[in-house]
Every structure is written in C-alpha cells, then in structure tokens.
Amino acid sequence: MRIKILIRLKSQILEPQGKVIEQALNNLGFNEFNNIRQGKLIELDLPDNLSKEEKGQKIDSACKKLLVNDIIEEYEVLG
Amino acid sequence: MRIKILIRLKSQILEPQGKVIEQALNNLGFNEFNNIRQGKLIELDLPDNLSKEEKGQKIDSACKKLLVNDIIEEYEVLG
Incomplete structure (x- = not known):
C-alpha cells in the first residue's frame, strides 16, 4: 500500500521558499494564491498484510526517529 | 480554501534522496518501508468564491507556468 507523508514547517516558523513562490506567481498574474508554504512529500510502500494500527505505529516511529x-x-499521513 | 499540490518526479526518473532515506530507515530497523521517493509539497490558499472549475484551471495553469x-x-492536487 502506497503511503504519503506530508511534512511541513509549523505555522509559526517562517518559510521563505513559499514567499518566493508567492511573489513569482504574483508577478505572473496569479494574485489569488495566498499564504503559500512549501514542504516535503515522502511516499513509500508498506506491506498490505500489516494492520492499520501497525502501519500507523511504524510510520509514527519512523517520523519521530528520522523523517x-x-x-x-x-x-500528516495520507492513504 | 487550503489546497495541497503534491509534486513528484515521474516514476521512470531516478530519485536518489528517497534511496538514501530508505537506506537510513533500513539501518534503523524499518525493513518494511519500500520504494521510498521524496517530492515537494506546496500548500496555498485560494478564495472560497472561486468555483471548483476556476480553481482547477488556475492551479493547472500555475503548475504548468511555474511550479x-x-x-x-x-x-496531484488535493483538497
């Protein structure tokens, strides 16, 4: 099963890359896009025979220990 | 409305960062995680008064022109 882990800076932390993207989009005429923040996406496969709980535990543990x-x-974990 | 745009390398393109993460997780004992690939997450606000179609068009256009x-x-667009 394919899992998506979305990793973002906490909202109170400045994220300059998003600001740069926002400015570039504004310059191209996209004025409706606001509060842009860039983060990381990690996608991985987990064996289907693991229970939902086991998957959740393994992902939480990997996130805390490394990711x-x-x-x-x-x-945030999706899928 | 908060929109998530997930950007990943096409599957036929080598993504070395994911391999490094996979190796590091294996070294920590996480052997169930396979085929790890890292991508980008861009989150942004769009005005609620736009229709679903308008939102889709604007996002597609921004992705093609810049992102x-x-x-x-x-x-892939979520939310």
Missing part, C-alpha cells in the same frame, strides 16, 4: 524534526516540523 | 517541470515531474 521529521519535531521541534520545527509537523507531519 | 512543475512537466518533462520530469508530475503533480
């Missing part, structure tokens, strides 16, 4: 810097980042 | 390199990347 996510808990001090400045937060994550 | 996505169509030659090597593909994108």
